[in-house]
Each structure stands twice: as C-alpha cells, then as structure tokens.
Amino acid sequence: MKNIPIILMGCGGVGRQLLHHIVSCRTLHANKGIHLRVVGIFDSKSFLVVPDVSSMEFNDTFLMNICQIKSNGLSLQTCVESGKSEAFSSPESTKKLTDIAARLAFTLVDCSASSETIGTITQAVNLGCCVVLANKKPLTSSMEEFDNLFLQPRRIRHESTVGAGLPIIASLNRILSSGDTIYRIIGSLSGTLGYVMSEVEDGKPFSEVVKAAQALGYTEPDPRDDLSGMDVARKGLILARLLGHRMDMSSIKIESLYPDKMRPNTMSLKDFLANGLQLLDNDIEERIKKASSNGNVLRYVCVIENSRCNVGIEELPKESALGRLRGSDNVVEIYNRCYKEQPLVIQGAGAGNDTTAAGVLADILDLQDLFT
Amino acid sequence: MKNIPIILMGCGGVGRQLLHHIVSCRTLHANKGIHLRVVGIFDSKSFLVVPDVSSMEFNDTFLMNICQIKSNGLSLQTCVESGKSEAFSSPESTKKLTDIAARLAFTLVDCSASSETIGTITQAVNLGCCVVLANKKPLTSSMEEFDNLFLQPRRIRHESTVGAGLPIIASLNRILSSGDTIYRIIGSLSGTLGYVMSEVEDGKPFSEVVKAAQALGYTEPDPRDDLSGMDVARKGLILARLLGHRMDMSSIKIESLYPDKMRPNTMSLKDFLANGLQLLDNDIEERIKKASSNGNVLRYVCVIENSRCNVGIEELPKESALGRLRGSDNVVEIYNRCYKEQPLVIQGAGAGNDTTAAGVLADILDLQDLFT
Numbered sequence: 064m065k066n067i068p069i070i071l072m073g074c075g076g077v078g079r080q081l082l083h084h085i086v087s088c089r090t091l092h093a094n095k096g097i098h099l100r101v102v103g104i105f106d107s108k109s110f111l112v113v114p115d116v117s118s119m120e121f122n123d124t125f126l127m128n129i130c131q132i133k134s135n136g137l138s139l140q141t142c143v144e145s146g147k148s149e150a151f152s153s154p155e156s157t158k159k160l161t162d163i164a165a166r167l168a169f170t171l172v173d174c175s176a177s178s179e180t181i182g183t184i185t186q187a188v189n190l191g192c193c194v195v196l197a198n199k200k201p202l203t204s205s206m207e208e209f210d211n212l213f214l215q216p217r218r219i220r221h222e223s224t225v226g227a228g229l230p231i232i233a234s235l236n237r238i239l240s241s242g243d244t245i246y247r248i249i250g251s252l253s254g255t256l257g258y259v260m261s262e263v264e265d266g267k268p269f270s271e272v273v274k275a276a277q278a279l280g281y282t283e284p285d286p287r288d289d290l291s292g293m294d295v296a297r298k299g300l301i302l303a304r305l306l307g308h309r310m311d312m313s314s315i316k317i318e319s320l321y322p323d324k325m326r327p328n329t330m331s332l333k334d335f336l337a338n339g340l341q342l343l344d345n346d347i348e349e350r351i352k353k354a355s356s357n358g359n360v361l362r363y364v365c366v367i368e369n370s371r372c373n374v375g376i377e378e379l380p381k382e383s384a385l386g387r388l389r390g391s392d393n394v395v396e397i398y399n400r401c402y403k404e405q406p407l408v409i410q411g412a413g414a415g416n417d418t419t420a421a422g423v424l425a426d427i428l429d430l431q432d433l434f435t
Numbered sequence: 436m437k438n439i440p441i442i443l444m445g446c447g448g449v450g451r452q453l454l455h456h457i458v459s460c461r462t463l464h465a466n467k468g469i470h471l472r473v474v475g476i477f478d479s480k481s482f483l484v485v486p487d488v489s490s491m492e493f494n495d496t497f498l499m500n501i502c503q504i505k506s507n508g509l510s511l512q513t514c515v516e517s518g519k520s521e522a523f524s525s526p527e528s529t530k531k532l533t534d535i536a537a538r539l540a541f542t543l544v545d546c547s548a549s550s551e552t553i554g555t556i557t558q559a560v561n562l563g564c565c566v567v568l569a570n571k572k573p574l575t576s577s578m579e580e581f582d583n584l585f586l587q588p589r590r591i592r593h594e595s596t597v598g599a600g601l602p603i604i605a606s607l608n609r610i611l612s613s614g615d616t617i618y619r620i621i622g623s624l625s626g627t628l629g630y631v632m633s634e635v636e637d638g639k640p641f642s643e644v645v646k647a648a649q650a651l652g653y654t655e656p657d658p659r660d661d662l663s664g665m666d667v668a669r670k671g672l673i674l675a676r677l678l679g680h681r682m683d684m685s686s687i688k689i690e691s692l693y694p695d696k697m698r699p700n701t702m703s704l705k706d707f708l709a710n711g712l713q714l715l716d717n718d719i720e721e722r723i724k725k726a727s728s729n730g731n732v733l734r735y736v737c738v739i740e741n742s743r744c745n746v747g748i749e750e751l752p753k754e755s756a757l758g759r760l761r762g763s764d765n766v767v768e769i770y771n772r773c774y775k776e777q778p779l780v781i782q783g784a785g786a787g788n789d790t791t792a793a794g795v796l797a798d799i800l801d802l803q804d805l806f807t
Contacts, residue, residue, distance in 0.1 A: 088614035095588075095612070216467075217804060222609075228773055230609055230781075234602040237797035240467070241600070242460035384782065387759055392777055401600055401790040402783050405764055409602075410756065411779035418773040425609035432589060432804040 065096055067434050068116060068167060069427065070103040070160065072183075073175030074133040077197050077223075078104075080420035081174060082130055086123045088424070097431055101126060102169065103160070107177070109139045110156035111148050116163050121148070157183050164190040168434065170427055173198040174420075185212045188219060193433055195426040196221040197419055203297045206309055218433060220426035225298045226252060226393045226413040228422030233429075234409060235305055238399055245306055247368040247398040249377070252298045254391035254414045255281050255289040256320075256363040260376075261389045264360055269347040270340035277336075281391065285332050290320040292363070296374045299365035303372040310372065318375025320363070354378045360386050384408040437468055439806050440488060440539060441799070442475040442532065444555075445547030446505040449569050449595075450476075452792035453546060454502055458495045460796070469803055473498060474541065475532070479549070481511045482528035483520050488535050493520070529555050536562040540806065542799055545570040546792075557584045560591060565805055567798040568593040569791055575669045578681055590805060592798035597670045598624060598765045598785040600794030605801075606781060607677055610771055617678055619770040620739040621749070624670045626763035626786045627654050627661040628692075628735040632748075633761045636732055641719040642712035649708075653763065657704050662692040664735070668746045671737035675744040682744065690747025692735070726750045732758045756780040 069085075071078055085099050092099060100120040103112035111129075113119035121129070129142055143150045151159045160183060163169070170193040173180050181201040184194050185208070194212075196202065201212060202224060213219065222232045231250075238245060251257045258281055262272040273290070276282050282289050296317045303310055324330070325339045347361075354361050359378040362385050366373045379386045384406070388394050393413025396406035412418055441457075443450055457471050464471060472492040475484035483501075485491035493501070501514055515522045523531045532555060535541070542565040545552050553573040556566050557580070566584075568574065573584060574596060585591065594604045603622075610617060623629045630653055634644040645662070648654050654661045668689045675682055696702070697711040719733075726733050731750040734757050738745045751758045756778070760766050765785025768778035784790055 084614055091614050228609075228613070229779065230602055230606040233605060233609065237594075237600075237602055237605065237801070238793070240800040241793040241796040242456055242463050243793055382761075389754075390777070401787070401793050405762070405784060407601065407781075407783035409779075409781055411774045412777060415773070421610070421613035421615055421773050424613040428612040429609070 064093070064098050065431060065434055066098050066100055067427070067431060068120075068169035069099050069101045070105070070112075070163075070169055070171050071101065072105040072171065072173045072180055073177070073198070074104060074106045074129070074139065075174065075176070076416040077419045077423070078172075078174035079130040079133060080416040081172065081423050082126045084420050084424050086126055089123070092428075095428075097428065099427065103163070104129060104139060105156065105175070106133065106139045107175070108152065110151045110159060111139045111142055112151070112159065112163070114146065114149055116167055116169075119147075161186050161190070164192050168192055170195060170430060172196075172423060172427065173201065174423065176200065178204065181208055181212065188212065188215050193218045193430045194220075195423055195430070197223040197423050199224045199297045199301060202301045202304070203312060206311060209304060218430070220429055221301070222426050223419045223422035224301050226250075226395065226409075226411075227415060228418035228420075228425070229393060229395075229409055229411050229413055231302075231395050231409055232305065234407070235302070235397070238397070238401075238407075239306070243400045245397060245399045246403075247366070248302055248306075248395065249364050249366045249368075249379075249385065250298075250302075250393065250395035251362050251364050251385055251388055252393055252395070252413065253289060253295050253363065254393060254412070255286075256292075256295065257388060257393065258391040260361055260363050263347055264351060268341070268344045270344050273340055274336060285327060287321060287325070287327055287332075287335065292317045292319055292374045295363070295365050296372075299367060299372045299374050302365070303367050306367065308367070308370050308372070310370075314372065316371075316373045316375070320376075350376065362386070362388065384410065436465070436470050437803060437806055438470050438472055439799070439803060440492075440541035441471050441473045442477070442484075442535075442541055442543050443473065444477040444543065444545045444552055445549070445570070446476065446478045446501070446511065447546065447548070448788040449791045449795070450546035451502040451505060452788040453544065453795050454498045456792050456796050458498055461495070464800075467800075469800065471799065475535070476501060476511060477528065477547070478505065478511045479547070480524060482523045482531060483511045483514055484523070484531065484535070486518065486521055488539055488541075533558050533562070536564050540564055542567060542802060544568075544795060544799065545573065546795065548572065550576065553580055553584065560584065560587050565590045565802045566592075567795055567802070569595040569795050571596045571669045571673060574673045574676070575684060578683060581676060590802070592801055593673070594798050595791045595794035596673050598622075598767065598781075598783075599787060600790035600797070601765060601767075601781055601783050601785055603674075603767050603781055604677065606779070607674070607769070610769070610773075610779075611678070615772045617769060617771045618740065618775075620674055620678070620767065621736050621751075621757065622670075622674075622765065622767035623734050623736050623757055623760055624765055624767070624785065625661060625667050625735065626765060626784070627658075628664075628667065629760060629765065630763040632733055632735050635719055635723060640713070640716045642716050645712055646708060657699060659693060659697070659699055659704075659707065664689045664691055664746045667735070667737050668744075671739060671744045671746050674737070675739050678739065680739070680742050680744070682742075686744065688743075688745045688747070692748075722748065734758070734760065756782065
C-alpha cells in the first residue's frame with residue numbers, strides 16, 4: 064500500500080468536501096493500492112497536526128468531526144486532543160510546516176482563498192513536497208513568485224483553479240507536452256456571467272437578470288464581484304501562464320460590466336441594485352441587437368491569443384460551442400495544430416464545492432507516482 | 436536529463452507521425468528535462484534495434500530515414516547498418532524484446548493495428564516496462580487477457596484508442612480516481628458516422644451521403660467497415676471496461692447500418708454501392724422524420740449505462756451536445772455525480788494521424804514519473 068501524507072490548507076466548503084471525498088473513497092483507493100493519510104489541517108488561524116507525522120494520521124471520525132466543527136463556524140483549536148493532535152498559530156504554524164517538509168514528502172493541498180500561502184507552498188515544493196491548488200491566488204501573483212513556485216512543475220497540479228473539476232488544465236498540459244502549438248483559447252469561465260449573457264440574449268433586461276441571479280444565489284453577495292470580470296481575469300492569467308506567456312494581472316485588458324462610478328467604494332450595494340444597474344440595460348440591449356443582426360451572440364469570455372489575454376464581452380457565431388451555450392456551464396474552445404478549424408471543446412459545470420473537490424482529489428491521485 | 440527508452444511497434448501513418456513529433460519536440464522536451472531515446476522499432480516483419488539498448492539510440496536522421504523508407508512501402512530490414520542497428524524476425528524478435536525488458540525499463544508504444552501484440556506488451560508491463568497504446572485490439576480481446584495486461588494499471592496509457600487525441604480516457608480516469616460514479620456515457624465516436632448522420636438529417640438520401648463520404652475518403656475503402664458499427668463497438672468496449680464493466684465484444688448490442696444479406700461475404704462492394712445501399716434510404720428517412728416529429732435527431736452512438744453497452748442509432752434531443760453535432764467531430768457526453776443534469780462534454784476531431792500521434796506522445800510524457 065502506497066501511503067501519501069496530506070496536509071490541507073483551508074476548511075471552507077471545498078476543503079471540507081475534499082475531506083468527505085477522501086473518507087468515502089477509502090475502499091476505492093485501497094483497491095488501487097493507495098492510502099491518503101491526512102496528517103495536518105490549516106484554517107485561517109491555526110495548524111492542527113498529528114504529533115508524529117511519519118506514523119500517525121487523523122482518523123476518519125476525527126476528520127468528519129472537524130468538518131462538523133468548521134461548518135459550525137468554530138476554530139480548529141477546539142479540536143485539539145492531547146496525544147492525538149497539536150495546534151500551532153502563526154507564525155509558528157508555518158515554521159512547523161517547513162520543519163515537516165524537510166523530513167517528510169507530503170502533498171500540500173491549498174483549498175484556501177488566501178493570497179498568503181504562496182511562500183509556504185513554494186518552500187514545500189522546493190523541499191520535495193507536491194502541491195495541489197484549488198486556490199487561484201498563488202498562481203496570479205507576480206511572475207517572479209510564479210517562477211519560484213514552478214521550479215519543479217511536475218510536483219504541482221491545479222486543475223480546480225479553472226473551471227472547477229473540468230479537465231481543462233490536464234488537457235492543455237497534454238497538448239503542450241505533445242509539442243502542439245496552441246493558437247487560441249476562448250472560454251466562458253464564469254457560470255454566473257454565462258447565465259447572465261444567455262438570459263439577456265432571450266430579451267430580458269440586464270438589471271433584472273442580475274437581480275434574479277443574485278436572488279438565486281448564483282452571484283457573490285455583491286454581484287459586482289462577478290460583473291467586474293476580475294475572477295475571469297485570474298483564470299485567464301492562469302491559462303495564459305500555462306501556455307508560457309509571461310504576464311501579470313496588469314497585462315490583461317478587462318472589461319467590467321459596470322462603469323467606474325458604480326464601483327463599491329463609490330456606490331453602495333443598495334444604491335447599485337436600486338438605481339445603478341438599470342442604467343446599464345440600454346447599452347447591453349443595443350449590443351445584443353447589433354450582434355444579432357450579424358447572426359452572432361454576445362458572451363463574456365476570456366480570449367488568449369497572440370501572447371495577449373483579454374477579458375470581456377465578445378460577439379461570437381451563434382453556431383459555435385460558445386454561441387450555443389445556455390445556462391451556467393463553463394465552455395472552453397481550444398484551437399491548436401490538431402484542432403485548427405474545429406476547436407477542441409470542453410464543457411460542463413464549472414463551479415460547486417463537489418466538483419471542485421473532485422478535481423483536487425483527482426490531482427492528488429495523479430501525483431501518486433512521485434511517492435514511493 | 437531523464438532518459439526514457441522507447442520501442443515502437445508499427446510504422447504505419449500513426450507510428451511515423453509519432454517519430455516526426457518526437458524529433459520535432461527535442462528542444463521542448465529537453466527544456467522539461469526529458470530525452471526520448473528510440474532504441475527499437477517493429478514493423479509487421481522485423482524488429483530493428485540498436486546493438487546496445489542501454490547506451491545507444493537511433494539518431495534523428497536515421498529515424499526520419501526510416502519514416503521515408505516505410506512510407507515508400509519498403510521493409511525495415513533495408514535499414515540495417517552494421518554497428519548501428521540489428522534486425523530480428525519473428526519469433527526471435529519477440530524473444531529479443533523480452534530479453535531487453537528484463538534488463539531495461541522502457542516504454543513500449545503500440546501503434547500497430549495487430550491483434551498479435553497483446554502477449555508481448557503484457558510481458559513487457561509485467562517485467563517493469565510502461566506501455567502506450569494507439570492500437571485498440573489488445574484492449575478488446577478476452578477479459579482474461581485484459582486482466583493480465585492491467586495488473587499494473589499505472590504503467591499503461593491508451594488515450595488514442597478512443598477519439599484519437601481527445602482527452603477522453605484521461606478525463607474519465609480523473610473522474611474515477613476522485614470516486615465519482617459515472618452513470619452514463621454517450622458518444623459519437625466515429626467521425627464517418629457522425630458526418631453521415633448529420634448529412635442525412637439535412638434531407639440527403641443515405642445512399643448518396645455514404646457514396647459521397649467514400650469519394651471524399653472519409654470512409655474505409657469498403658464503407659461497410661464503418662457502417663457495421665464494429666469500430667464504434669471496440670471503442671465502447673474500451674470505455675465500458677475502463678468503468679469496471681467486465682464484458683466482451685459479444686456482450687455489446689451492435690446495430691449494423693446494413694442488413695446481413697448485404698454483408699461483404701454475401702454481396703460484392705460494387706453490388707452494394709450500385710444496388711444495395713439505396714434499398715436502405717427509405718428506412719433511414721422514415722426514422723429521421725419520426726425523430727424530427729418528436730423534436731429529436733438521430734445519431735449513431737455508443738451508450739454505456741447500467742452495466743450495458745449498446746451501439747447504434749439513437750434518438751437524441753436536438754439541443755444536446757450530441758444533437759447539435761455537425762460534421763465529423765467526435766462528441767462524448769459524460770453523466771456522473773458532478774455532471775448529473777448537464778453532462779461533461781468533450782468534443783473535437785476524433786481521427787487523423789497527427790492528433791492520434793499527439794495523444795500517444797502526451798501519454799509517453801505522462802508516464803515520465805515512473806522513470807528515474
């Protein structure tokens with residue numbers, strides 16, 4: 064049985080779902096000769112770790128208990144049991160993790176949403192550990208930090224940073240390793256904006272669609288977090304860097320779906336919903352009409368082409384995979400030497416804790432050959 | 436630099452394209468710390484191998500020379516150069532391969548179309564080698580032979596056996612290793628039949644579409660090789676076994692698009708094209724009309740569901756990914772826990788030497804962590 068030590072960062076929805084998946088896959092993984100041994104868990108405040116990482120692990124009852132405690136909003140600190148677990152707070156927690164990494168190769172799984180983890184995970188990789196990321200932030204910081212993280216690229220997987228569990232990164236890596244040139248990637252990478260664009264196409268006013276999406280829980284609490292395009296831009300940057308483009312967030316042209324004067328620091332959420340949003344309806348309606356008269360539709364997409372990455376509304380053929388998109392699925396079209404006229408298309412749900420955690424778990428298993 | 440010895444079986448279009456890709460990717464792979472060292476090549480008659488597999492390799496000029504010689508229809512035997520290569524014929528060739536496998540871990544790449552390779556590749560895997568298959572035959576023989584081959588599943592990749600280079604197998608393996616249950620796979624896995632079904636949908640008679648497809652080189656020389664559904668069934672069996680279903684070709688219900696009385700051993704190709712084909716037009720036309728009256732379209736698909744695999748014409752919703760398929764792309768819809776209502780869809784060209792060889796090369800690179 065191959066024994067793979069796991070340390071998890073982040074106990075939000077994705078992290079907890081991952082622990083559930085690990086526990087429910089015990090038999091399946093045992094049949095493949097794999098045992099995932101969870102030896103440590105970080106939340107934003109503490110690092111809970113078994114006293115002896117080389118031989119002990121958190122058992123399944125304990126892991127489910129942690130999920131319960133965290134979903135009740137309590138701290139990991141409350142889980143400490145003498146002889147079974149120890150808790151460390153920052154900055155000791157980071158030092159403890161590095162100490163472990165120097166002695167034991169483990170897989171560090173970043174399911175947090177923190178921009179503070181990059182230093183720790185870079186150290187871990189360079190000490191011989193593997194890293195799996197659902198957290199986009201470490202991949203969207205400076206090029207220098209990115210380069211330092213990717214000194215050992217085979218030890219890193221990050222499928223769930225784009226399109227949740229959709230096999231986008233894995234497929235792009237396959238294309239790249241076969242020496243094929245990728246000319247163009249165009250993708251609808253926000254389920255929320257995919258839903259909004261297909262609803263407005265049906266003639267509904269933009270403001271009403273956004274308010275309905277908010278009511279359905281499809282958007283962030285402040286829908287401007289989606290409408291700004293920043294989340295799509297982060298995913299675009301991750302894909303662009305995967306293709307070898309050396310760029311930062313500042314190199315991406317991002318079209319926000321609301322003007323500067325309606326920014327959160329200028330206009331309250333209440334005011335935006337009550338008065339701001341509807342001022343945007345006419346412009347979107349006119350753009351849809353113009354596109355329609357060309358036989359096209361509008362999609363909010365990320366386009367990577369000619370070393371550039373643009374994020375915003377594009378007019379696309381109705382009959383393309385992106386043009387036919389309805390609802391909240393993510394769609395990515397990849398144009399390369401082998402898929403030149405007709406793209407390689409990957410489509411499916413691109414959000415949700417279950418599929419995100421499933422992508423993380425597949426990444427963990429994918430790294431198994433690096434463990435003895 | 437990690438040095439991966441390669442032995443290639445099969446010098447047809449895919450094998451030769453693979454050699455071209457390997458040579459053209461030298462710099463790319465070197466930048467990733469990989470060198471693919473081709474030490475032996477089989478054609479149907481001979482095994483050409485370097486005198487010392489642990490230190491020598493066929494250089495790029497020699498590889499391109501082999502491609503030239505094979506595309507001119509000559510034998511590998513004509514490439515023997517004293518001190519640089521030796522040739523063995525069957526049965527010594529198989530013994531030589533096994534001798535090498537016992538001393539050196541290499542990647543054996545089966546780009547042949549032979550049903551005779553399974554014994555050799557099974558021995559190689561069990562001696563510690565890795566195997567990459569574009570050849571479907573070893574995966575569609577008896578369950579017992581399949582089990583023996585897959586005693587070490589991590590050492591085997593076979594992306595290009597279904598949908599050429601499309602990332603179908605890799606994506607299914609990711610889903611399976613995350614413990615997700617796959618309820619249903621439905622796929623249009625023949626570019627030829629995909630083209631035929633979308634053309635007849637436009638109102639063209641079946642017989643004319645098949646004859647046009649033959650004239651365009653889309654079909655096998657005898658189009659009945661496509662219309663029988665056997666090739667789709669082989670791909671279906673590979674997918675079904677991947678999901679863990681223990682079945683043989685005989686367990687698959689296959690709908691042939693021509694009746695028994697028009698089989699190649701009963702009716703000549705000339706007679707089939709001149710007289711047989713047009714007798715099939717009415718039936719297809721009526722089925723299309725019936726489907727259309729339900730708002731559906733007909734597709735020739737493989738369906739894997741409830742431990743069964745069926746291959747034939749199905750009535751599918753016009754607005755599904757399969758229903759919207761036009762032309763010769765392959766499309767696979769995967770329904771599982773994470774993609775339950777809306778499937779995970781993978782679409783793109785599913786045939787061609789370039790994309791098939793690209794899939795093989797990606798598999799070879801994917802196995803790199805098993806080499807030291």
